Amino acid sequence: MIARATSPLRRLWPLIVIASAAAVGWWWYGDLLSFEALAANREALLALRDSHYAATVLGFTLAYALIVALSxxxxxxxxxxxxxxxxxxxxxxxxVLGATLGASAIFLVARSSIGASFAARLEGSEGVVKRIKDGIDENQWSMLFLIRLVPAVPFVIANLVPAFLEVPLHRYVISTFFGIMPGALVYTSIGAGLSEVFARGAAPDLGLLFTPSILLPILGLxxxxxxPVLLKAMRGGREIG
Structure with a gap:
């Protein structure tokens, strides 16, 4: 009886830890993760990179992963x-590596805590909900890449939803790594030109992702x-007919 009562809490504690750390991070470090903070500390960051390149790469990648894992x-x-x-x-x-590591961490935490039970409920459901889940299950690769490529899908949503749909870890990691690459390439290229932006005392134009020259190729992807989803639906329609 005792083991049965504490079992749900035992499954939930990783998610509780993540949520608590995220709340502290939002309260304590929220103001530090800003363009103004980057502009103010740019010389120190460049000096650190020049003197300890490998350590800077490792520290940056892990910090990025932590930002994503804690949302x-x-x-x-x-x-x-x-x-x-x-x-x-x-x-x-x-x-991309930092974002994938952080996304994979929150995926594993969510799946191990409430993902399995939620997926079981969806599998045992009926009607529209069951048909939606079956449709996603049949087209996992396409749907995983789609939620990563579409700029309108919030990153935290794309991180968590697959954990509730019994998506294998390898599919999640591969689709995350390659799916976020187009958007990351655009923002990274903007960051690479920040020296000129700092010199003008201006702010970067993050709306560049939504300009036709950038957005149309992403929509093409x-x-x-x-x-594959459309072709499968067309073949299914012909078979029914």
């Missing part, structure tokens, strides 16, 4: 920092991700 504000600023410190390449790789 802290400032992920965009972190991406800019990756470009500012390490240029578009290899900065994009460091940004979204259409490509949806293509």
């Amino acid at each position: 802290l504000p400032g992920a965009s600023v972190a991406t800019l920092t990756g470009g500012f410190l390490f240029a578009t390449f290899p900065g994009t790789i460091f940004n 979204c259409a490509l991700a949806l293509l």
